Amino acid sequence: MVASYKISQAARLLGVSDDTIRRAVDQGALPVTDASPAEIPGDALARRAVELAHVAQDPTDVLSSARNRFTGLVTRVVADEVMAQVDIQAGPHRVVSLMSAEAVRDLGLEVGSLAVAVVKATTVIVETPRP
Known part of the structure; x- marks a missing residue:
C-alpha cells in the first residue's frame, strides 16, 4: 500500500504552502486519492519533490560528484581564532x-550570506516513523 499525505503534510514535505499544493492539484501536476479530505499519493509526491529539486536554482556553476547540495542562508557563525561553526538554513x-x-x-561567510552546503558521505542513516 502506497502512503498518502494530507495537503498540509504534502506542503510541509515539499517546503511550499498549502495553496501551492492545491494549485498543483487543480493544474493536474499532482493527483489525489479518493479519500475525504483529498490526499496526495506518496509516490506522486516523491516525483514532484524530485522535479522541484531539479528546478531549484543553485548559485554555483560547478561540476561535482557530490549529489547532496543544500542551498540556503547562513544563520549563525561562531568563530574563535582557529575554528568556526557555520549554520545554514536550507529550507526546512x-x-x-x-x-x-x-x-x-576567505569565503566571507556572515549571517545572511547565500551558501551551499555540500555533503559527501559514505554513511547515510535512514529512519521512518513508527506505524
Whole structure:
C-alpha cells in the first residue's frame, strides 16, 4: 500500500504552502486519492519533490560528484581564532559545518550570506516513523 499525505503534510514535505499544493492539484501536476479530505499519493509526491529539486536554482556553476547540495542562508557563525561553526538554513533543513576560521574569512561567510552546503558521505542513516 502506497502512503498518502494530507495537503498540509504534502506542503510541509515539499517546503511550499498549502495553496501551492492545491494549485498543483487543480493544474493536474499532482493527483489525489479518493479519500475525504483529498490526499496526495506518496509516490506522486516523491516525483514532484524530485522535479522541484531539479528546478531549484543553485548559485554555483560547478561540476561535482557530490549529489547532496543544500542551498540556503547562513544563520549563525561562531568563530574563535582557529575554528568556526557555520549554520545554514536550507529550507526546512539546518546544516551545521565545522571549518577553520580562516575558511570563514576567505569565503566571507556572515549571517545572511547565500551558501551551499555540500555533503559527501559514505554513511547515510535512514529512519521512518513508527506505524
